[in-house]
Amino acid sequence: MWRDYFNMEYALYNETVIFKAQAKYHDITTVFSLPLGDDYEGGIEETARYCRDRNLPLAFYAVTNEDLGPLRSMFKEYTLHTNDDWSDYIYESAALTGLEGRKYSNKRNHVNQFKKTYDNYVFEEICEKNLPYVREFYDVLCSDMTFTSKTATEDHNKTIEVLENYNIYNLPGGLLQIDDNIVAFSIGEIKGDVLYVHVEKADMRFKGAYQVINNEFAKHFVSEEIKFINREEDDGDPGLRFSKHSYHPYEIALKYIYIVV
Numbered sequence: 028m029w030r031d032y033f034n035m036e037y038a039l040y041n042e043t044v045i046f047k048a049q050a051k052y053h054d055i056t057t058v059f060s061l062p063l064g065d066d067y068e069g070g071i072e073e074t075a076r077y078c079r080d081r082n083l084p085l086a087f088y089a090v091t092n093e094d095l096g097p098l099r100s101m102f103k104e105y106t107l108h109t110n111d112d113w114s115d116y117i118y119e120s121a122a123l124t125g126l127e128g129r130k131y132s133n134k135r136n137h138v139n140q141f142k143k144t145y146d147n148y149v150f151e152e153i154c155e156k157n158l159p160y161v162r163e164f165y166d167v168l169c170s171d172m173t174f175t176s177k178t179a180t181e182d183h184n185k186t187i188e189v190l191e192n193y194n195i196y197n198l199p200g201g202l203l204q205i206d207d208n209i210v211a212f213s214i215g216e217i218k219g220d221v222l223y224v225h226v227e228k229a230d231m232r233f234k235g236a237y238q239v240i241n242n243e244f245a246k247h248f249v250s251e252e253i254k255f256i257n258r259e260e261d262d263g264d265p266g267l268r269f270s271k272h273s274y275h276p277y278e279i280a281l282k283y284i285y286i287v288v
């Protein structure tokens with residue numbers, strides 16, 4: 028979704044894909060993903076060769092704690108940088124489906140008040156039949172918004188792109204409806220034992236809509252195999268950061284920039 032924002036390119040090497048992105052970190056402007064595919068070490072070596080040939084620093088982005096061991100075994104001299112704006116918020120799936128305990132009392136209150144006020148609300152999966160109405164809702168929702176940052180503008184543009192290609196992507200999505208009017212929707216992805224939330228939009232005139240779409244989406248798509256929900260980064264937005272912390276994350280997963288020196 029962020030390929031245009033970071034001017035991303037990719038290369039295939041020995042059944043392995045490597046992404047290159049333009050992102051400024053200190054004096055670094057070009058960074059690379061860790062290889063995905065059959066030849067991890069070969070992909071690393073090919074990326075290093077590419078950088079040597081072009082006199083570029085060798086820098087990897089979105090490096091997790093689990094990735095550090097293999098990288099350190101290959102490159103002993105390095106520097107690490109983090110940016111909290113891009114850390115992922117990881118929650119236990121049972122916590123977001125159940126909202127149990129004192130620490131979730133405020134969230135339960137919002138959900139219960141919404142259900143009491145709009146007792147005819149409906150949650151249903153996004154499908155080919157209702158997809159045009161989701162797009163119409165989003166267009167109306169954004170009609171009087173002003174996007175003041177590049178990331179907000181990109182998020183808006185890519186939300187439209189996801190909706191326009193929803194049937195191709197085959198992603199799990201759900202919507203909230205009151206009196207046949209959509210008031211919120213969410214779109215995610217399931218990878219292994221993690222449910223990712225990529226897009227979540229709601230009409231804030233309906234108090235509690237965000238809390239309910241969060242809860243209903245989790246309850247609908249979490250199975251016994253899904254142990255965690257990744258609600259992704261806050262992009263440094265204070266309101267979004269407060270909201271994500273208020274759900275008491277199990278872990279805030281750091282993403283490092285690993286620069287070989």
